[in-house]
Amino acid sequence: xxxxxxxxxxxxxxxxxxxxxxxxxxxxxxxxxxxxxxxxxxxxxxxxxxxxxxxxxxxxxxxxxxxxxxxxxxxxxxxxxxxxxxxxxxxxxxxxxxxxxxxxxxxxxxxxxxxxxxxxxxxxxxxxxxxxxxxxxxxxxxxxxxxxxxxxxxxxxxxxxxxxxxxxxxxxxxxxxxxxxxxxxxxxxxxxxxxxxxxxxxxxxxxxxxxxxxxxxxxxxxxxxxxxxxxxxxxxxxxxxxxxxxxxxxxxxxxxxxxxxxxxxxxxxxxxxxxx
Ligand SMILES: [Mn+2]
Numbered sequence: 458x459x460x461x462x463x464x465x466x467x468x469x470x471x472x473x474x475x476x477x478x479x480x481x482x483x484x485x486x487x488x489x490x491x492x493x494x495x496x497x498x499x500x501x502x503x504x505x506x507x508x509x510x511x512x513x514x515x516x517x518x519x520x521x522x523x524x525x526x527x528x529x530x531x532x533x534x535x536x537x538x539x540x541x542x543x544x545x546x547x548x549x550x551x552x553x554x555x556x557x558x559x560x561x562x563x564x565x566x567x568x569x570x571x572x573x574x575x576x577x578x579x580x581x582x583x584x585x586x587x588x589x590x591x592x593x594x595x596x597x598x599x600x601x602x603x604x605x606x607x608x609x610x611x612x613x614x615x616x617x618x619x620x621x622x623x624x625x626x627x628x629x630x631x632x633x634x635x636x637x638x639x640x641x642x643x644x645x646x647x648x649x650x651x652x653x654x655x656x657x658x659x660x661x662x663x664x665x666x667x668x669x670x671x672x673x674x675x676x677x678x679x680x681x682x683x684x685x686x687x688x689x690x691x692x693x694x695x696x697x698x699x700x701x702x703x704x705x706x707x708x709x710x711x712x713x714x715x716x717x718x719x720x721x722x723x724x725x726x727x728x729x730x731x732x733x
Contacts, residue, residue: 461710463494467570468692472501472579472662473682475544476520478509480684483519489689489703490526497567497692498527498535501662501680502542502579508616509544531558538565542579542663546616566656571696573657573676576650580661580679583646640666644679648672660690667700 475481509515531537537559541548551561564578643664651659658676667681667688678698681688687703 461492464492464691465494465694466691467495467694467696468497468499468567469493469495470499470501470577470660470678470680470690471683472542472680473503473665473684474500474523475503475506475509475682475684476523477514477516478506478684479515481506481520482683482687483517483523485687485703485707486523486683487519487526488707489687489701490523490530495530495535498530498537499565499567499577499660500527500537500539501577501660502540502581503544503662503682504539504542505548506544507547528559531556534558536560538562538567538577540565540577540579543581543616546613566654567660569692569696569698570694573696574655575676575678576654576656576659578647578659578661580643580647580663583643583650640664644668644670644677645672648675648677651675651677667702669698669700 471486474483474486476483527537535558539548539559539561540563541552541561548561549563552563554561564576567575567577569575647659647661651657652673652675658678660678660680662680662682664679665682665685666679667686667690668677668679669690670677676698678690680690681700689701689703691699691701693699
């Protein structure tokens with residue numbers, strides 16, 4: 458149950474939920490979904506973690522409830538756009554399908570209330586590009602498409618052999634020194650791609666690192682994840698974008714509610730003193 462009246466926004470972006478994986482913070486996501494009313498809900502990939510399910514089946518009730526909550530929103534006039542990622546790449550076979558208010562797209566361009574065009578894609582397409590970024594810089598932009606399809610093949614292979622579920626996180630954690638430059642390269646690759654597509658910005662997920670920043674005149678947005686950071690991105694009715702750190706926000710709200718009686722008592726004390 459929401460603690461306050463619902464937050465009314467124009468759009469919500471979430472990704473990297475990893476339903477079917479033990480690390481998914483489904484209860485917190487449910488709390489978030491119940492607290493928000495939105496015209497558009499963008500699911501930016503890795504919503505269901507088929508890699509993890511195949512390795513060790515896990516599906517508690519709360520994971521079903523997340524799907525029911527999303528479908529419930531679609532039933533009540535929220536347009537839901539699902540852009541699959543690498544852990545739910547099976548859903549890429551359904552690209553182009555429309556199920557009432559739920560549509561599945563490979564990528565999607567959304568226009569904000571203030572006219573910004575945002576390209577929405579998961580971002581795993583850039584794993585190979587980032588790892589070979591130095592080579593790519595020499596080859597030029599024509600190599601993008603080939604590398605994109607190559608990465609798709611690599612991912613299909615990895616999936617086929619149940620390889621390294623947590624490959625990216627492992628990559629980041631075991632190579633801490635390289636982690637910062639990896640994230641930087643990923644962000645730059647996506648911003649450059651967005652520029653070539655002629656849009657104002659990009660919204661992605663995949664690296665579980667929430668961020669909104671300007672990269673050479675292109676807006677780079679990553680809506681984070683619901684395994685570690687519990688983050689989402691909002692578009693407010695005026696088109697303004699905001700990153701939401703849900704657990705941090707809830708902690709603040711709890712603190713405010715806890716402090717409330719104290720504030721009342723202090724006022725009463727003052728009133729009594731004034732009266733005396
Ligand atoms: Mn991913």
